Amino acid sequence: MTGLLESLGLAQSAELLSLSPPGWGGNLLRGLSHSLQIAFGAYALGLVIGLFGAYGKLYGGKVTRDLLAIYTTVIRAVPELVLILILYYVGSDIINKISAAMGGGRVEVNGVAAGIWVLGVVQGAYATEILRGAIQAVPPGQIEAAKSYGMPAFMTMRRVTIPAMMGFAVPGLANLWLIATKDTALLAVVGFNELTLETRQAASSTRAYFTFFLAAGFLYLMVTLFSGGIFARIEKWARRGQPSLKGGGR
Amino acid sequence: MIDLRSLMQPHRIVMMLIFAGIVIWCAMSLRWDWLPKYAPLALQGIWTTLWLLVVTVVLGFLLAVPLGLAQAVGPWYLAAPAKAFCTIIRGTPLLLQLWLLYYGLGSLFPQFPWIRSSELWPYLRQAWPYAVLALTLSYAGYEGEVMRGAFKGVAKGQLEAAKAFGMPRLTMFRRIWLPQAIRNVLPTLGGETILQLKATPLVATITVVDIYAVSSRVRSDTFIIYEPLILLAVFYILVAGIIALMFHWLEVKVLGTGSRNGSAG
Numbered sequence: 064m065t066g067l068l069e070s071l072g073l074a075q076s077a078e079l080l081s082l083s084p085p086g087w088g089g090n091l092l093r094g095l096s097h098s099l100q101i102a103f104g105a106y107a108l109g110l111v112i113g114l115f116g117a118y119g120k121l122y123g124g125k126v127t128r129d130l131l132a133i134y135t136t137v138i139r140a141v142p143e144l145v146l147i148l149i150l151y152y153v154g155s156d157i158i159n160k161i162s163a164a165m166g167g168g169r170v171e172v173n174g175v176a177a178g179i180w181v182l183g184v185v186q187g188a189y190a191t192e193i194l195r196g197a198i199q200a201v202p203p204g205q206i207e208a209a210k211s212y213g214m215p216a217f218m219t220m221r222r223v224t225i226p227a228m229m230g231f232a233v234p235g236l237a238n239l240w241l242i243a244t245k246d247t248a249l250l251a252v253v254g255f256n257e258l259t260l261e262t263r264q265a266a267s268s269t270r271a272y273f274t275f276f277l278a279a280g281f282l283y284l285m286v287t288l289f290s291g292g293i294f295a296r297i298e299k300w301a302r303r304g305q306p307s308l309k310g311g312g313r
Numbered sequence: 314m315i316d317l318r319s320l321m322q323p324h325r326i327v328m329m330l331i332f333a334g335i336v337i338w339c340a341m342s343l344r345w346d347w348l349p350k351y352a353p354l355a356l357q358g359i360w361t362t363l364w365l366l367v368v369t370v371v372l373g374f375l376l377a378v379p380l381g382l383a384q385a386v387g388p389w390y391l392a393a394p395a396k397a398f399c400t401i402i403r404g405t406p407l408l409l410q411l412w413l414l415y416y417g418l419g420s421l422f423p424q425f426p427w428i429r430s431s432e433l434w435p436y437l438r439q440a441w442p443y444a445v446l447a448l449t450l451s452y453a454g455y456e457g458e459v460m461r462g463a464f465k466g467v468a469k470g471q472l473e474a475a476k477a478f479g480m481p482r483l484t485m486f487r488r489i490w491l492p493q494a495i496r497n498v499l500p501t502l503g504g505e506t507i508l509q510l511k512a513t514p515l516v517a518t519i520t521v522v523d524i525y526a527v528s529s530r531v532r533s534d535t536f537i538i539y540e541p542l543i544l545l546a547v548f549y550i551l552v553a554g555i556i557a558l559m560f561h562w563l564e565v566k567v568l569g570t571g572s573r574n575g576s577a578g
Binding site: 125126129137140141142143144145146148149152241245246247248249251252259262263266267270272273276277279280283284287288 | 322324325328400401403404405406407408409410412413416417420421507510511512513514515518525538539542543545546549550553554
């Protein structure tokens with residue numbers, strides 16, 4: 064009897080989660096794809112900011128270094144939710160000002176682009192610290208050797224610093240990617256149609272809260288576990304040729 | 314902590330003057346007339362944020378100790394669920410967990426008459442128990458993983474020495490293993506506590522009135538956007554700074570040195 068009820072309950076859930084219109088599965092997957100787009104974009108933007116930030120912090124002038132210190136400290140002390148609101152309003156204000164200056168009217172900001180801008184600036188602060196630590200971990204002799212060969216700064220970065228620091232940076236960058244995927248959920252509060260908001264809309268219109276929130280949790284968990292596997296392979300690749308530390312340390 | 318001479322370099326003085334100018338400009342030309350009206354509500358919100366932080370950190374840590382212990386030395390039937398719990402908590406967004414508990418459990422409970430008639434019902438109808446539960450579980454999930462490493466990191470010789478003294482297992486745990494493990498993770502614990510502070514504004518989405526919710530209300534009532542957000546950011550920076558200082562003080566007291574990765578920033 065209980066088995067029958069259970070299969071009945073599950074059948075109902077399966078119907079709710081089906082991909083065709085009476086079910087909401089399609090909406091969830093669309094939300095997931097928005098979340099992943101934003102996460103990828105924000106991660107890429109964060110890495111670019113982080114690379115410049117790390118170089119600025121290590122080799123920049125006094126003022127650059129102080130400004131970057133303020134940037135990383137403030138971003139890491141203020142909750143993401145608050146930063147998202149501030150950056151969202153600042154971003155749409157700037158775009159509207161530019162559009163007004165060029166004689167246009169109000170501009171509707173694209174949700175994905177706004178999410179990338181907002182989360183990317185946040186990610187940049189964390190990436191700056193991770194990459195700075197990784198660059199500092201590269202033995203200075205290697206960079207000096209490159210310099211003594213007469214390599215220009217940019218070529219040194221491309222050929223020596225970045226490949227050598229990858230092994231140190233990858234674990235931190237893997238964490239950062241997980242933070243990026245999970246932070247996209249916060250954009251639901253501002254009203255972007257990503258996975259969490261789609262889930263909530265589906266749940267509140269069908270009253271099947273558990274089904275949808277568990278399904279969304281499962282999707283996030285799959286992304287997390289899958290990326291964990293990918294990053295393990297990347298780390299193995301980045302550490303190729305380095306002596307194994309197994310058994311050393313603690 | 315702050316070296317006065319390093320602050321007195323010319324470029325820093327110029328930057329501080331510019332910063333002071335920005336502050337004065339903010340005070341003069343932005344709108345602050347809403348402040349007196351919302352001050353009592355804001356104080357209440359600050360209080361909510363702070364007790365939520367303290368309660369969930371304490372409860373979460375108490376939960377993290379058995380989670381870490383089970384993963385570090387427990388038999389497989391304890392280690393596996395603990396590991397699964399930590400993976401699930403760390404693999405899904407806190408906002409989703411919060412909504413699952415509040416909307417999911419919250420919509421399930423009224424269906425059972427015996428829960429409605431129980432003495433817990435007046436609490437279960439409110440939002441804050443769900444907020445406390447979600448934040449506690451989240452902190453426990455992250456911290457359980459940290460404690461696993463901490464328990465494993467305690468030198469084996471110390472435990473063997475305790476055993477050789479004939480110390481009972483519980484005494485050994487209480488006197489040697491746990492204190493050593495906490496010593497090991499104090500710097501990490503400070504960082505995690507600041508992360509927990511940054512997670513608290515999420516409870517505003519389930520109608521708990523913390524300081525973030527107050528600032529949202531100011532925004533929606535008066536259509537003033539930046540001023541409440543700036544104050545909010547300053548509040549969180551201040552609290553994060555205080556937490557960092559407290560842990561620094563604790564580290565100096567317990568370890569005899571500050572954390573090696575330097576003070577905040």
